[in-house]
Amino acid sequence: MSATGLAVKATHSAANFDLESYLRSRTAAVDRALDSYLKRYADQSGTIWKAMHYGLFPGGKRIRPILVLAAGEIFAGRRKALLPFACAVEMIHGYSLIHDDLPALDNDDVRRGEPTNHKIFGDGIALLAGDGLLTEAFHVLSAPGVLKCLPAELVLKLIHELSHAVGIAGLVGGQAFDLEAERREVDIGVVEYIHVRKTGALIRASLRLGAQVAGAKPAQLKRIARFGEYLGLAFQIADDILDILGETAPGERAESGHSEWNKATYPSVIGIAAAQQRLKELRRQCLRELAPFGPGAEALRAIARQVADRALNMNGEALTKEIQS
Ligand code: GRG
Numbered sequence: 001m002s003a004t005g006l007a008v009k010a011t012h013s014a015a016n017f018d019l020e021s022y023l024r025s026r027t028a029a030v031d032r033a034l035d036s037y038l039k040r041y042a043d044q045s046g047t048i049w050k051a052m053h054y055g056l057f058p059g060g061k062r063i064r065p066i067l068v069l070a071a072g073e074i075f076a077g078r079r080k081a082l083l084p085f086a087c088a089v090e091m092i093h094g095y096s097l098i099h100d101d102l103p104a105l106d107n108d109d110v111r112r113g114e115p116t117n118h119k120i121f122g123d124g125i126a127l128l129a130g131d132g133l134l135t136e137a138f139h140v141l142s143a144p145g146v147l148k149c150l151p152a153e154l155v156l157k158l159i160h161e162l163s164h165a166v167g168i169a170g171l172v173g174g175q176a177f178d179l180e181a182e183r184r185e186v187d188i189g190v191v192e193y194i195h196v197r198k199t200g201a202l203i204r205a206s207l208r209l210g211a212q213v214a215g216a217k218p219a220q221l222k223r224i225a226r227f228g229e230y231l232g233l234a235f236q237i238a239d240d241i242l243d244i245l246g247e248t249a250p251g252e253r254a255e256s257g258h259s260e261w262n263k264a265t266y267p268s269v270i271g272i273a274a275a276q277q278r279l280k281e282l283r284r285q286c287l288r289e290l291a292p293f294g295p296g297a298e299a300l301r302a303i304a305r306q307v308a309d310r311a312l313n314m315n316g317e318a319l320t321k322e323i324q325s
Helices: 019-039 047-056 063-074 079-101 117-121 123-141 144-149 152-166 171-181 188-213 218-245 266-270 272-312 316-324
Strands: none
Touching: 019 047, 019 063, 019 079, 019 272, 047 079, 047 117, 047 123, 063 079, 063 188, 063 218, 063 272, 079 117, 079 123, 079 144, 079 152, 079 171, 079 188, 117 123, 123 152, 144 152, 152 171, 152 188, 171 188, 188 218, 188 266, 218 266, 218 272, 266 272
């Protein structure tokens, strides 16, 4: 779809789909929109503005906002209507990372290859930058411009859904449960409970928001939501496998006094091979949910494959030896 807000035509096909250029173009659209939201406060550009900006730029993979756009594009959603939701989920993600890196939580020094927010701005400003991004997300969604694109009732419903996904029933609750789980033995049921909330809820919500903005029908929305559940879990399992197998830069690993093996993760509880097996199953489930959407869902299909395959195409034997030594 074009920046003029015209509907996107579902023209992708498996044979010609270029995920790299898709991600590049959607990332650029999200970056431009995020930048323009922040620029509105440029005259107040004190330390807090810089810290909020640093929380968003340079960005990471932008997977959540891209999921908003990709889900919306299946149903020919308008970019103008989708972008505020895409930006809101990225702001919330940015907040969660800043807070998660703080000494009181994961105590990380490095994020995306750069010093973490509190290492640059101090704990107090980093805390406030996270608060600022979380609040700004809902400011963006409740803006008059959004109500020009979508019925007020729908916007309110979506804000309600998003706040549920990132509050005690989702992101915040999952993070709290994870924190408490660090001190005890956990089984795989508990690990999944944490993942579904801490990581899965925002990923699922991103997809559901995009689909609803674009007018998906209830049965279609259910499918997208199930896809989101499988993808959210796959995303976390893949991340944990890559963490253990060493793809994450050493400085980015948690420093809260325990190794990756002691955390409540799939590979640490059931082992790498079983975690990879589960990941393969989730990959299949993701693709199955998208089947009825045809070529319009090619972007989501390619994303699901990429999320899983990064943690599947590894030389498990060699890396297992490395871990044991
Ligand atoms: C502090 C309320 C609060 C919640 C924190 C998201 C989160 C919950 C913690 C971040 C730590 C972590 C590793 C969580 C698992 C989810 C995950 C893999 C986050 C990283 O997301 P990416 O890979 O990051 O999308 P980029 O850098 O690409 O944006």
